[in-house]
Amino acid sequence: MRDPILRIEDLHIEFRTSRGVIHALQGVTFDVMPGEIFGVVGETGCGKTITGLSVLRLLPRSARITQGNIRFEGVDLLKISQREMRSIRGGKISIIFQDPSTSMNPLFTIGFQMNKVIREHLKFSREKARERALTMLAATGLPDVERIYDSYPHQLSGGMLQRAMIALALSCEHSLLIADEPTTALDVTIQSQILQLMRELQQKLGVAMILITHNLGVVANMCDRLVVLYAGRVVEIGESRSIFENPQHPYTRGLMSAIPAPGSRGNRLSAIPGNVPIDPGALKGCVFAPRCAFVMPRCLKESPVMFHLSKDHASTCFLAERGDLF
Amino acid sequence: MNNRWSIICIMMIFALILSACGGVKTTPQVSQETVSVEQSIEEEAANPTPAPADTPIPEGPRVLKVAATANITTWDPVKSFSTEALYMGNFYEGLIRINPPSASERFTPLLAEKWDVSEDGLVWTFYLREGVKFHDGELLTAEAVKKSIEAAKDHGGASFIWLPLGSIDVVDDLTVKFNLTYAAPLDLIAASLYGAWIVSPKALDAAAQDDQYFEAGIEAGTGPYMLESYEPDKEVLMTRFDDYWGGWDDVKHFDKVLITITPEAVQQQQMLESGEVDLALSIPLENMEQFKNKPGVTFYEEPSLYNYVGFFNTLRKPLDDPKVRKALSYAIPYNDIIKIGGQGYGIQSRGPVPAGVWPYSEEVPQYTYDLTKAKELLAEAGYPDGGFELTLTYAAENQAEERLAPLIKDSFAEIGVTVNIEAIQFNQQWEKAKADPANAQDIFLLLYWPTYSDAGTDNLYSMFHSSEVPFFNLSYWKDEEFDKKIDEAAALTVTDPKKSQQLYTEAMTRLVDQAPGFFLYDVTAVFTFPDYIKGYQYNMNYPFTTFFYPMYTE
Amino acid sequence: MAIKESISNIQSLDTPPQSRRTLVHIAQVILRDPLALLSTIIIIVFFFVAVFAYQLAPFPEQGAGKSNPATAMLDPSPEHPIGTDRLGRDMLSRIIIASRPALVVPIVVVFLAVIIGAPLGAIAGYKGGWLDEVIMRITDLFLAFPFLLLAMSIATALGRGLDKAAIALIVSWWPWYTRLTRSIAASLSQRYFVMAARSIGVRDSVIILRHILPNCISPILVQATIDLGLVILAMGGLAFLGLGTQPPAPDWGLMVSDGRTFIFKQWWLSTYPGLAIFIVVLAFNLLGDTLRDVFDPRQYR
Amino acid sequence: MLMNLQKAEYILRRLLTSVFVLLGLTVITFFIARVVPSNAAALYIGPKARPEDIERVTKLLGLDKPLPVQYLVYMRDVLKGDWGTSISSKRPVLQEIASRFPATFELLCTAMIIAVATGIVVGVISAQWQGKWLDILVRAASIVGVSVPAFWLGLLLQILFFRNLNILPLSGRVDSDLRFTHPIMVTTGIYLIDAIIHQNWVALKDVCLHMILPALTLAAYPASLIARMTRATMLEVQSQDYIRTARAYGLKESFIVYILALKNAISPTLTVIGLTLAYALTGSFFVEIVFNWPGLGMFTVRSLLNLDYPAIMGITLFGAIGYVLINLLVDIVQTWIDPRISLS
Numbered sequence A: 001m002r003d004p005i006l007r008i009e010d011l012h013i014e015f016r017t018s019r020g021v022i023h024a025l026q027g028v029t030f031d032v033m034p035g036e037i038f039g040v041v042g043e044t045g046c047g048k049t050i051t052g053l054s055v056l057r058l059l060p061r062s063a064r065i066t067q068g069n070i071r072f073e074g075v076d077l078l079k080i081s082q083r084e085m086r087s088i089r090g091g092k093i094s095i096i097f098q099d100p101s102t103s104m105n106p107l108f109t110i111g112f113q114m115n116k117v118i119r120e121h122l123k124f125s126r127e128k129a130r131e132r133a134l135t136m137l138a139a140t141g142l143p144d145v146e147r148i149y150d151s152y153p154h155q156l157s158g159g160m161l162q163r164a165m166i167a168l169a170l171s172c173e174h175s176l177l178i179a180d181e182p183t184t185a186l187d188v189t190i191q192s193q194i195l196q197l198m199r200e201l202q203q204k205l206g207v208a209m210i211l212i213t214h215n216l217g218v219v220a221n222m223c224d225r226l227v228v229l230y231a232g233r234v235v236e237i238g239e240s241r242s243i244f245e246n247p248q249h250p251y252t253r254g255l256m257s258a259i260p261a262p263g264s265r266g267n268r269l270s271a272i273p274g275n276v277p278i279d280p281g282a283l284k285g286c287v288f289a290p291r292c293a294f295v296m297p298r299c300l301k302e303s304p305v306m307f308h309l310s311k312d313h314a315s316t317c318f319l320a321e322r323g324d325l326f
Numbered sequence B: 001m002n003n004r005w006s007i008i009c010i011m012m013i014f015a016l017i018l019s020a021c022g023g024v025k026t027t028p029q030v031s032q033e034t035v036s037v038e039q040s041i042e043e044e045a046a047n048p049t050p051a052p053a054d055t056p057i058p059e060g061p062r063v064l065k066v067a068a069t070a071n072i073t074t075w076d077p078v079k080s081f082s083t084e085a086l087y088m089g090n091f092y093e094g095l096i097r098i099n100p101p102s103a104s105e106r107f108t109p110l111l112a113e114k115w116d117v118s119e120d121g122l123v124w125t126f127y128l129r130e131g132v133k134f135h136d137g138e139l140l141t142a143e144a145v146k147k148s149i150e151a152a153k154d155h156g157g158a159s160f161i162w163l164p165l166g167s168i169d170v171v172d173d174l175t176v177k178f179n180l181t182y183a184a185p186l187d188l189i190a191a192s193l194y195g196a197w198i199v200s201p202k203a204l205d206a207a208a209q210d211d212q213y214f215e216a217g218i219e220a221g222t223g224p225y226m227l228e229s230y231e232p233d234k235e236v237l238m239t240r241f242d243d244y245w246g247g248w249d250d251v252k253h254f255d256k257v258l259i260t261i262t263p264e265a266v267q268q269q270q271m272l273e274s275g276e277v278d279l280a281l282s283i284p285l286e287n288m289e290q291f292k293n294k295p296g297v298t299f300y301e302e303p304s305l306y307n308y309v310g311f312f313n314t315l316r317k318p319l320d321d322p323k324v325r326k327a328l329s330y331a332i333p334y335n336d337i338i339k340i341g342g343q344g345y346g347i348q349s350r351g352p353v354p355a356g357v358w359p360y361s362e363e364v365p366q367y368t369y370d371l372t373k374a375k376e377l378l379a380e381a382g383y384p385d386g387g388f389e390l391t392l393t394y395a396a397e398n399q400a401e402e403r404l405a406p407l408i409k410d411s412f413a414e415i416g417v418t419v420n421i422e423a424i425q426f427n428q429q430w431e432k433a434k435a436d437p438a439n440a441q442d443i444f445l446l447l448y449w450p451t452y453s454d455a456g457t458d459n460l461y462s463m464f465h466s467s468e469v470p471f472f473n474l475s476y477w478k479d480e481e482f483d484k485k486i487d488e489a490a491a492l493t494v495t496d497p498k499k500s501q502q503l504y505t506e507a508m509t510r511l512v513d514q515a516p517g518f519f520l521y522d523v524t525a526v527f528t529f530p531d532y533i534k535g536y537q538y539n540m541n542y543p544f545t546t547f548f549y550p551m552y553t554e
Numbered sequence C: 001m002a003i004k005e006s007i008s009n010i011q012s013l014d015t016p017p018q019s020r021r022t023l024v025h026i027a028q029v030i031l032r033d034p035l036a037l038l039s040t041i042i043i044i045v046f047f048f049v050a051v052f053a054y055q056l057a058p059f060p061e062q063g064a065g066k067s068n069p070a071t072a073m074l075d076p077s078p079e080h081p082i083g084t085d086r087l088g089r090d091m092l093s094r095i096i097i098a099s100r101p102a103l104v105v106p107i108v109v110v111f112l113a114v115i116i117g118a119p120l121g122a123i124a125g126y127k128g129g130w131l132d133e134v135i136m137r138i139t140d141l142f143l144a145f146p147f148l149l150l151a152m153s154i155a156t157a158l159g160r161g162l163d164k165a166a167i168a169l170i171v172s173w174w175p176w177y178t179r180l181t182r183s184i185a186a187s188l189s190q191r192y193f194v195m196a197a198r199s200i201g202v203r204d205s206v207i208i209l210r211h212i213l214p215n216c217i218s219p220i221l222v223q224a225t226i227d228l229g230l231v232i233l234a235m236g237g238l239a240f241l242g243l244g245t246q247p248p249a250p251d252w253g254l255m256v257s258d259g260r261t262f263i264f265k266q267w268w269l270s271t272y273p274g275l276a277i278f279i280v281v282l283a284f285n286l287l288g289d290t291l292r293d294v295f296d297p298r299q300y301r
Numbered sequence D: 001m002l003m004n005l006q007k008a009e010y011i012l013r014r015l016l017t018s019v020f021v022l023l024g025l026t027v028i029t030f031f032i033a034r035v036v037p038s039n040a041a042a043l044y045i046g047p048k049a050r051p052e053d054i055e056r057v058t059k060l061l062g063l064d065k066p067l068p069v070q071y072l073v074y075m076r077d078v079l080k081g082d083w084g085t086s087i088s089s090k091r092p093v094l095q096e097i098a099s100r101f102p103a104t105f106e107l108l109c110t111a112m113i114i115a116v117a118t119g120i121v122v123g124v125i126s127a128q129w130q131g132k133w134l135d136i137l138v139r140a141a142s143i144v145g146v147s148v149p150a151f152w153l154g155l156l157l158q159i160l161f162f163r164n165l166n167i168l169p170l171s172g173r174v175d176s177d178l179r180f181t182h183p184i185m186v187t188t189g190i191y192l193i194d195a196i197i198h199q200n201w202v203a204l205k206d207v208c209l210h211m212i213l214p215a216l217t218l219a220a221y222p223a224s225l226i227a228r229m230t231r232a233t234m235l236e237v238q239s240q241d242y243i244r245t246a247r248a249y250g251l252k253e254s255f256i257v258y259i260l261a262l263k264n265a266i267s268p269t270l271t272v273i274g275l276t277l278a279y280a281l282t283g284s285f286f287v288e289i290v291f292n293w294p295g296l297g298m299f300t301v302r303s304l305l306n307l308d309y310p311a312i313m314g315i316t317l318f319g320a321i322g323y324v325l326i327n328l329l330v331d332i333v334q335t336w337i338d339p340r341i342s343l344s
Helices: A048-055 A082-088 A110-122 A126-139 A145-149 A158-169 A188-205 A216-222 A240-245 A250-257 A318-322 B002-020 B032-046 B085-091 B142-155 B186-190 B201-209 B265-273 B285-291 B322-330 B334-341 B371-380 B399-414 B426-435 B456-464 B480-492 B497-514 C005-009 C019-032 C034-051 C060-064 C091-127 C129-143 C147-158 C162-188 C192-199 C204-240 C252-262 C268-295 D002-035 D040-045 D051-061 D067-080 D093-128 D133-147 D150-164 D191-197 D201-238 D241-248 D253-291 D296-306 D309-337
Strands: A006-017 A020-032 A037-041 A063-072 A093-096 A176-180 A208-213 A225-230 A233-239 A307-310 A313-315 B063-068 B096-098 B107-109 B112-117 B123-128 B165-172 B175-180 B225-231 B235-240 B256-261 B297-312 B346-348 B389-395 B418-424 B443-448 B517-530
Touching: A006 A048, A020 A048, A020 A063, A020 A225, A020 A233, A037 A048, A037 A216, A048 A063, A048 A176, A048 A208, A093 A158, A093 D241, A110 A126, A110 A145, A110 A158, A126 A145, A126 A158, A158 A188, A188 A216, A208 A216, A216 A240, A225 A240, A225 A250, A233 A240, A233 A250, A307 A318, B063 B265, B085 B225, B085 B235, B085 B256, B096 B186, B107 B112, B112 B186, B123 B142, B123 B186, B142 B165, B142 B175, B142 B201, B265 C252, B285 B297, B285 B517, B285 C252, B297 B399, B322 B371, B322 B497, B322 B517, B334 B346, B334 B399, B334 B517, B389 B399, B389 B426, B399 B418, B399 B443, B418 B426, B443 B456, B456 B480, B456 B497, B480 B497, C019 C034, C019 C268, C034 C091, C034 C268, C060 C091, C091 C129, C091 C162, C091 C204, C091 C252, C091 C268, C129 C162, C129 D002, C147 C162, C147 C204, C147 D002, C147 D253, C147 D296, C147 D309, C162 C204, C192 C204, C204 C252, C204 C268, C204 D150, C204 D253, C252 C268, C252 D150, C268 D133, C268 D150, D002 D067, D002 D309, D093 D133, D093 D191, D093 D201, D093 D253, D093 D296, D093 D309, D133 D201, D150 D201, D150 D253, D191 D201, D201 D253, D241 D253, D253 D296, D253 D309, D296 D309
Parallel strands: A037 A208, A037 A225, A093 A176, A176 A208, B063 B256, B389 B418, B389 B443
Antiparallel strands: A006 A020, A006 A063, A225 A233, A233 A313, A307 A313, B096 B107, B112 B123, B123 B175, B165 B175, B225 B235, B235 B256, B297 B443, B297 B517, B346 B517
C-alpha cells in the first residue's frame, strides 16, 4: 500500500470567543492518498472548512490546535517553521475557496496575482511566469487568455473567475489541491462544468484533491473516498461507493435522503430536524443523539468510538457496532 | 480586556503630559538638576524678555522693529481719520506740532517756522520753512499748503476741524494767510493729527483725477520716513527720507522702521518677549505690571487724551429724570472700574474733558460711589427699589469696556436695577444708537478722545451739545443753558481764554449735575521702552501715532 | 468631519427593535469594559456637575458672571483652587457653571439635528425615486461645505450669541443624520417585514414611523454620542472666535480665549477650561466607540 | 482601452456633478449672504453706511429684484471674480484671499503631509501589532488626538516649547530679523519652497522652525483620524478572503501587508483624508490665531470680529469650492487605485 500524501490524526481545534471556548474539531482523523479525490462532507458549521484551513495553517487568530498532528508527505506541518510552511503553501498544496469573487484581490489584475505566485514558487522570470499563467488559463478552457490575464476580477463572471482560480491553484505543480466548496457560489449551469474541469485536470496532472462540500451529490460523482463530519467529529469514513450503498450512520443516511437535485444551491438539510449544536464539546454522549431518529439511552451517556465495518468503511455509531442499522 | 486597561493608563499619561505642559509646579524633585531647571523656568517667567542689551542690532541698516495694532484703512492723507495715523505721522507733517503740557513751548514749528495771529483772532499767517522737499521731489510752497488744507476742508476725513476757515491766501511763495469766519484756535487745528497734513501738490492733483490714487501705497509727504513697502494686515516698512529737512547727522537714527501689524495685544507682548520686536505699542494692560521694575526697560505712565464716558438715554423712561441719572451716577463703582477696567491706570474723570487738555478744570465736581445716596435718589424719583431694566451696549473689541461693563451691571443690581449687557462691534453700536434714539440702548459706553487738542469744541460739543441728528451726543440730551455756555466759550477761546475757561467750567458743572452721562476715568497711557532706544518723547496730543524720527540707539 | 465609518456597519441590524434587551446589553458591555466604564463615569459626573452646578460651585454667583473686584487675578489658593480671573471671579466656579451650556447646547443641537435629519433620511431611503434624489442632493450640498465654515458664516449672518451659534450648528449638522438614516432606511425597505407591511396596505407614514425610524435608533444613538463631543468642540471653537456665548456668561471656549492674555504667567486661566473641554469630548468619543462596538456586528463574526 | 474609456467617462461624470455641486453651493452662500440677514445691503457695505449708500448697494446687488434675478446677479459677480469689497480693508475680497492663501496653503499642506504620513504608517503598524502595547499606545494617542481642541493644544505646545523649553519660536512665519539678513525672495509665496528655490538655507531653517508647532497642532486631528481609519481598514482588509488567498499561496507576509493589503486599505483612507481636509481648513483658523500665522485664518477671524460680511462670504465660498475640488481630486485618485470605482 502506498503512503498517504496527507495524514490527519486526532485533530482538535478550539475557538476562543467572547462567549467562551468552542470546540470546533474533536479528534478528526483521515488519510488522503496520492492522486485520489477525497471528499469532506458535512453541514455548515461541522468543521470541514476549518479542517481544510488547518492543513495550510491558515486558521483565524482566535483558533488554536490543541491536539493532533497533520503530516504532509511525511512532514508534520504543525512543527515546521513559517518559512517552510510558506513554501508549502501554494508550492505543494494549493486551495480554492468557495466564492471566487472575493478570493481574488479586486485591486490587482488576474495576471499580476498569478504571476506573483508562480514567480514565488517556481522561481520563474516575469516573462516565463506570464507564459505559464497563460498556459494554465488556457488549460482551464478560458477563451482570450491574454485579455483575461490583464483583467481585474470584477470584470469577469463568477465561472470565469473560478476557472482562473483553478488555473492559479494548479499552476505550480502542486501535489495536493484543497477545494473548499468550489462551486457553491456559482450558477447552477456552471457548477457541473467546473466540477468536470476539476476532475479532468486532476486526472491529467495527477494531483490529490480534497473536495470539501455540503453536497453529497457532488461527492458521489467525484470522490474516491470520503469522510462525513458532524459537529467537529468524524461520523463515517470510507470508500464513496461503499458509503453510498451502505451508509452506516443515521446522519449520513439523513444527508443522503436530503441530496438535492444535482446542482441545487440548497444549504439546509431539512430532512434532519434540529440544528448542529454550537459547542459540541459540552455534550455528553453521541453528538448526534439530540437529532437522531434511532437514539438509544446509551447514546446519551457514552460517546461511540470508530467501528470498522470493513477495511475501507468505518462509522461512529453504536448501531454500526451491532451492524444492524439497515 | 487587558488592552482597555492599558489604554486607560496611557491616556492618563497623555493627560499628565498635557497638563504638565502648563509648567505645573510639581513637588520638589530630588535631583539637583531638576531643581535648577525649575529655577530657571521661574526666573524666565519673572523676566521673560532676554536682556535687551544682548539683542545685537544686525549688520546692515539700523532697523527699528515695532509691533502695533494699527491697520491701514486708507493711504489717502486727506481722508485719513483712523488708525493709519501711526504711519501718516511719520510720512507727513503739518505746519506745526503741539507739545506735551510739560514742555516750555506750546508748539514746535515744523513746516511753518513761525506764525502770527491778528488781534481779533480771525487772520492767521504762517511763514513756511525754506527748501523743504516732498518725497516725490516737489518743493514746499504756500500753494501746496493752500491746496492741502483746501482738500482737507473739502473732503477730508476730519474736514469739520476747518469749519472756522473762510479762505486761504497765498501771500508769497513761503507765506500763507488763513482767514477765519469766527475766532478759533487755528494753531491747535493746524497741529491736528487728522486733516492737517501738507501733501505734495502733484499727488493731490493725481488724487483729484483718481479717487484711489493713494491706495496703491503711495505717500507724498515731507516727513522723515517714506513708505518702502507694505502688506495689508501684515506689515509696513518705512525707510528714511534722505532729504529730510531735519537732517540725519547728529544721532544714529533708524534707517528703517518695520511695523508688524499685530491686532492682538497678547501677541504683541509675546513678540516683545521673544525678542521679535524692539517695541510693542499695545501690551495687555493686565500684564503691564511685569514691566514696571524690569531692568533694561523704562516704564512710562503718562496722561492721555482718552477717557471713558457713559451715556444715559435721556429720551427714555426712567432715564429722562435727572434724579434717576444722578442716582445711577452714584451707583457706579469708580474705583473698582479704574482698578479692573483700567487695571489701575486711570484717574476718575471730572466731566468729559480729560485732565491736561483744554478746558479741563479741577473745579468740576465728581460723583462718588455711594449706594445709600443712590437708593435715596431713586426713591425720591419714585423707584424705591429700582425695579427697572436697562440695556447697556459697549464695543466688543474694547478690552477695558469688556472688563468694566460687568462691574456696572453688578453694582446696579445692588440698587435693584437690572442691566442687560450687549457687546457689539463699536460701529454697530454706534449705528444702532444713531438710527433710532428712542428705541436705542439705555446706556452707551464710549472711549472718547478729541480729534485735536481742544476738548471744548470737541468733547463738550460733540458729546453733549444738542443736535438734530445725533452724532456723538448719544444721550440725546438737549439743554439750552449748556449749549449757550459752550458756544460762547468756544468763541472766546483765542481772544479771552480766561473768560472762556470760566464759561466752560460752569457748563461742565451743569453737565455733571444733570448727568446725561457718567464720567468714568481718564486713561493713563502706559507703555514700556527698552533702554537701548533713546530719544523718545511722549506726546499725549498725538495718541495714535509714535514719531520715530527722534529715536536712536548708541 | 465626524467619524462616519459606522454608517457602513448598519446593514446587518436585521431584527425589529429590541430596546430593552439592547439597553441591558449596552450596560453589560459598559460594565465589562474599563474604558467604557471610565468614560461613562466621566459623562455621569459631567451631567451631575451640570445639573447641580449652582450647588457645587463654591461661588455660584461669580461662576454665573458676577464680578468681585476685590479678588481679581488671584493665584491658586485653597479658597480658589485654580485662581480667579481678571474680574475676580473664581475660576473653578466659572468652569463648573459653564458645564451647563456645555451640556445643554450639544444636546439641543444634536437632538434637533436628528429631528430634522432623521425623518428626511427615512423618507428618502424608504420612498426612493425623485424624492430621494431631491433630499439627498440638498444634503450633499450642505455636506460639500467644510462644516465649521458653514456654521461660522451662518452664525455671522444671524449675529452673535449662543442661541445663534446653536442654530448655525443645527443647520450645518442635520445632513449628517439624513445621510445616515437614509442608508439604513434604504436597506430596511428591502427587508421582508417592511415589504410585508407594505403589501398588506399599511400606510407609508406608519411604516416609516413604526418600522423604519425605530430601527435607525441604535446607529443614530452611536453617532449622536460621538457628535455630542464634537458639538462641544465646535461650540468651544465658535466661542473662541467670539461667535458663541457672550460675556459675562461663562463658556469654556471663551475662557480659553480670555486666558490667552495670561498664558505665560497665569497659565491656569486657559489651561483648565481647555482641559474640561478635552476630558468631556474624550469621554463622549470613548463611549461612542464602545457603543459602536456593541452595534458593530463584525465583532461577533 | 475599454478601461480607459470607462475611467474617462467616470471622471467626466464626476466633473459634471462637481459643477452642479458648485452651483448648488453658490445657492446656499447666496442665501446666507443675501436672504438670511435682515438687511443685506447694510451688512455688505458695513456699519458706516449712509442711507444713500445702502440704496446704491441695494441697486447694485439687485436686492430690490425678485430672488431668482438676485441669484443671477450674484452668480454673475461671482463668476466675474467680483466677490465684493472687504469692508475693513476696502480691497477686493478675492484679492485679499489670494494674497493670504499661500501662507495658509503652506501650513495646510505641511500639516496634511505630516498627518497622512504619520497616520498611515502608525495605522498600519498598529494593525500589524494588534493588541500589543504599540497598538494600544497608538489607539490611545489617536483618541486623544480627535478629542483635543486645536486652540488649546496650540497654547499648550507654546507653553511647553517656548516658555518652558525655549527651543522653538513662539509664533509667526519667519523671524523678523530674517527680512534684513537673509530676505526670502517671494516666488510662490510658499516660504518653504521659496527658500529652497533661492537656496536660502538660513531662511529655510528658520521657516521650518516656525512651521513645527503650528503644523503639529493642525496635524493632530487629521493624523489621529487617518491612523484610526487606516488601522480599522487594515484589520478589515486582512480578514478578507483575498488576503487569505494570498497567504494560502505562500506570498511573503511583507508583500501581503505593505503592497496588497495597504492598497486595499488606502481607498477608504483617502476618503477620510478628503474629509479631514475640511477639518484642517477650519482648524487652521484657530491655529493661525494662536500662532499669529498671517494667512486666511487670521483674515477670517479678523473679518468675523469686524463683521466684514463680504469677506466672510468670500471665504466661505472659497473654502467650499476648495473642498469640492479636493474631494473631486480624491475621487479621481481613487480611480487609479480602485478599478471598480469607475463602474459605480
